[in-house]
Amino acid sequence: MAEEREIGDDELLDVADNPTQAASLHKALRTIANNSNVGPELQEMAKSVLSGRIGMKDVIESDRYMHAIGARLGEMRDAAEHMSPEDRRKSEERAEKMVREREEAENGAAKRDGRK
Template sequence: MDKERQIQDEDLMDVAADPEQAHRLRKALKTLAENPNVGGKLQEMAQEVLSGRIGMKDAIQTPGYMDALGDRMNQIRRAAEDQTQAEREASREQFVAWQKQQEEQEEKERAERDGPTGNIVSSPRRGRGGGHRG
């Protein structure tokens, strides 16, 4: 997948409410596509969308992909239900730390996208100032 074309955030604006949501969606798809623990139809769907071979709207209307997503959500729910109270507390703590790390990363990426680059060097424009006018 490294050499394939990759969609950009803008390519997800048909399903996203705003550019920030499109960015988070693309990031989530990338995580699904690259995580070897995902596998199966869910990973295939993420790879297909990221490569541009299928649009996100089409993916969410594809029964096999939505069944895979539903199955994964059920696995997560069952795993959460089977946790002990101590495991739940540890999971919450891990989630809070992970969420803080994600927010910091998002803030850094947002600053890089939206902020001044600082590295742009431009040469003086010709034709301005006292030159010839005619």
């Protein structure tokens, strides 16, 4: 059986502000597609976008997928509210690291493109 095609970062530029953001969205979609903890509906959505069967604009306009995203965000909020102080500190450190890495990637892309 042939492997299914996967979209490229550039195919997410219709909803992303720049190539770096499109790459981050692509990576997030892959993570969701491969994480059974997010639930079957979000996995299906991510796999459908990655395969090109649906676009991100279709996801945004879909009550079904937006409901699933909202429900998952609610679960995440509830979990965050019940975190221990140590787990909260570790989560904040991971988030800060991700922000630094994203900023470095954006700055590198801007330098390569001659924007800075």
